[in-house]
Amino acid sequence: MKTVVIGAGLAGLICALRLQKSGCDVLLVEKAQRVGGLCGTFFRDGYEFTIACNDFGWGLVEELNELGVNCEFESKKTQVFYRDQKPTKKQLTIQLPPGPGLLAKLLGRQPLQFLAFIWGIVRANMGLQTGNLQSFAQRFLKPGPVRDLVELPAYLMGVAPYDLANSYALYDKKFGYNYAKPACPVGGPQKMADAIAEAFVQAGGELVLADAVDKLDSCDGGHTLQLASGRKILADKLVDTRERPAPCGVKRGVALSMLLLVVDKRYKFPEGVHTLIHYPECAEQWAEKIDQGLLPTDFAFHIFKSDLDAKADHYSLNCFFYFPRGQEQPNQQCRDFYLDYIDQHLEQLLPGVKKSLIYQQLFSAADFAEEHKMSSRVMPSIGIDKVRQHDAEAKLWCAGHSVWPPGDHAGAAALSGRLVAEAILAD
Ligand SMILES: Cc1cc2nc3c(=O)[nH]c(=O)nc-3n(C[C@H](O)[C@H](O)[C@H](O)COP(=O)(O)OP(=O)(O)OC[C@H]3O[C@@H](n4cnc5c(N)ncnc54)[C@H](O)[C@@H]3O)c2cc1C
Numbered sequence: 001m002k003t004v005v006i007g008a009g010l011a012g013l014i015c016a017l018r019l020q021k022s023g024c025d026v027l028l029v030e031k032a033q034r035v036g037g038l039c040g041t042f043f044r045d046g047y048e049f050t051i052a053c054n055d056f057g058w059g060l061v062e063e064l065n066e067l068g069v070n071c072e073f074e075s076k077k078t079q080v081f082y083r084d085q086k087p088t089k090k091q092l093t094i095q096l097p098p099g100p101g102l103l104a105k106l107l108g109r110q111p112l113q114f115l116a117f118i119w120g121i122v123r124a125n126m127g128l129q130t131g132n133l134q135s136f137a138q139r140f141l142k143p144g145p146v147r148d149l150v151e152l153p154a155y156l157m158g159v160a161p162y163d164l165a166n167s168y169a170l171y172d173k174k175f176g177y178n179y180a181k182p183a184c185p186v187g188g189p190q191k192m193a194d195a196i197a198e199a200f201v202q203a204g205g206e207l208v209l210a211d212a213v214d215k216l217d218s219c220d221g222g223h224t225l226q227l228a229s230g231r232k233i234l235a236d237k238l239v240d241t242r243e244r245p246a247p248c249g250v251k252r253g254v255a256l257s258m259l260l261l262v263v264d265k266r267y268k269f270p271e272g273v274h275t276l277i278h279y280p281e282c283a284e285q286w287a288e289k290i291d292q293g294l295l296p297t298d299f300a301f302h303i304f305k306s307d308l309d310a311k312a313d314h315y316s317l318n319c320f321f322y323f324p325r326g327q328e329q330p331n332q333q334c335r336d337f338y339l340d341y342i343d344q345h346l347e348q349l350l351p352g353v354k355k356s357l358i359y360q361q362l363f364s365a366a367d368f369a370e371e372h373k374m375s376s377r378v379m380p381s382i383g384i385d386k387v388r389q390h391d392a393e394a395k396l397w398c399a400g401h402s403v404w405p406p407g408d409h410a411g412a413a414a415l416s417g418r419l420v421a422e423a424i425l426a427d
Contacts, residue, residue: 009037
């Protein structure tokens, strides 16, 4: 009785490992030459960079511990550099996850606003089930730092605050993702994916790399898969983790672009920090412009350092940001404006770093799609409830970030892999 899992991203890896460890005979097929999907690294001009996914929730650590995966994690901080021009023109630096220091800072900035907001949350807890982040924030807060910072999660998801459902705030606890406790894999995301694959192979699973599933025929509860190499596989049960296209007419998140940076090793990246975010004031305004495909006057960007294996003289950083919607390969004006803006603000995040830069290259959303054959949209579709795509009678299950459970991150993809494995074992 063979179970085939298509795609060795996080969802496929976790599903395959859980099934194999429970006594199933599993074949995991991956079209790329490496496992991990969006969780991994790639090389550009001889330098290694993180592909996309880099910072996880502690729920994933618990899942991997339960599966006996040999991977270490550290909990690192995110620093937000908020530029508040009016009336103080001061920079506000806050640390996430928030501690008492942040509460004190916000109380100091806008005491009445902040207290009103907390009271609002308490009163409107039920209201979090419906509506969007922007309308929720506008209900309780005047424009200013507290409102901008409350809307930060929308930036991180690559959508405008009016496109982030309030219900997102409830998933972290409900599904045990635990992004409140960040988890950064020691050695980086590729090392984590490789460790899961290694555990799978050690448990007796078969991993096929660099061979895509080209054709799939399902009949009488069985499946015939044709791989690009010509190999034919018969499967009793099939798990498909390939991204499902967004339903017709559904709005999608903005595709992410990045600047690939390489820094001289002598430049010290802040200790205990994973991500640094440049986050300008009036978030609703610049986010709306980007969402509408217009050039903003300000925009947020963030820089992170994955803990990749040490190199002799350098390390790499990714700088993530969103070009205006539709500009997957931006025109020269847009490109110049963005690069100039990042150049102007980079040193607020990393003082003195410009002198230590060895390499820098723009890697647009179109470059990403071409190189990785995946989309760089953190949120593949907006405003639809993710549904379970299982047909137990046809012995066909779907996992991955485009199906249930909710949440557009690795935590949800990993949980979908676990839930599918459990459903198959119960079948
Ligand atoms: C830019 C970006 C940054 C992100 N950052 C974070 C982050 O910091 N933290 C976080 O929690 N989440 C983050 N996410 C979300 C997270 O990366 C995804 O939710 C998660 O990795 C999805 O895992 P998956 O297994 O469902 O899909 P994928 O990682 O897309 O894996 C699917 C796999 O299927 C393979 N495949 C496709 N077609 C075939 C075929 N025909 N045959 C065989 N194999 C096939 C692909 O090659 C791929 O390996 C980010 C997403 C993006 C786009």
